[in-house]
Amino acid sequence: MIRQLVLELGHRPASGREDFLVAPSNEAAVALIDSWPDWPDRIVALAGPEGSGKTHLAEVWRAASGAEMIAAEKLAKADIPALVAKGALILEDLATLDPAGERALFHLINLVRAEGASLLITARDPVARLPLKLPDLVSRLRALPGAELGAPDDALLSGILVKLFDDRQLRVTPQVVSYLASRIERSVAAARKIVEELDRTSLSGKRPITVPLAAEILGRD
Known part of the structure; x- marks a missing residue:
């Protein structure tokens, strides 16, 4: 179960992989994984830009299901029956699939359903x-249930920061968090x-983390 964390600007102990910051931009995806x-189907898909949290959610599901994880670019050379035999599988970054991989994915989808396994597909x-x-693969993918993750909003980005x-056991003021959240790219990676860097x-430099220090570092980029 994914726990919803309060998006407050106070101190909170570091959380494990099973914890996730829930906000309107990702709540549909969280509900699906949860x-x-x-x-609604043996196969579901998560889509979202880099840094939106889909890899984190995939890891949450992997921990719950014991799923094997494979990059889409490696699917063409994979042992599909052996993967399906695991019972649960994560296929990451579908955009990296090549033509041979498309045929492998078509086979994978059919076998997952035939064997009663579970498949989570991620893509940007x-x-x-x-x-x-x-064509047959395209029609199957279009029929898949799924959820999209958007870029973090101000509250979520503040919570992430x-x-x-x-x-890192770093104490910072709400002013530093607010300053950063309004100026950095809206992604977990940023x-x-x-x-x-801070x-x-x-x-x-043995300097406290302050708004001037944050401004200095942002000015270097």
Whole structure:
């Protein structure tokens, strides 16, 4: 079960992989993952831009289901029956699928349903809009239930920043969090990068993490 964390700007202990910050931009995807094994289909898809949290959610589901994980670009050379025999599978980054991989995915989808396994597919764009060539595969992907994750809003991005600072046992003021949330790219990757840079610069220069320090680092980019 994914726990909804309060998006406050106070101190919170570092959380494990099973914890997730829930907001309007990702709540449909969280609900879908949380509903396993009562999914609407044996196969579901998560779509969202880099840093939106789909990999984190896939990891949450992997921990719950014991799923095997494979990159789409490696599917063409994979042992499909052996993968399906695991009972649960995550296929990551569908856009990297090549023509041989398309045929493998078609076989995988059919076998997952035949064997009663579970398959989670992730992609940056909705799977129905990917430029795939195999007509039968395209029709199957268009029929899949799924959810999209959007870029973090202000509240979610602030919560992410707080969590990242807490994970490093760094105390910062709400003003620093607010300053960063309004200026960095709206993604987990950007939040992680700025927190890492602030931690490193603060430690090396023995300086507290303040709004001026944040402004200094953002000015370098």
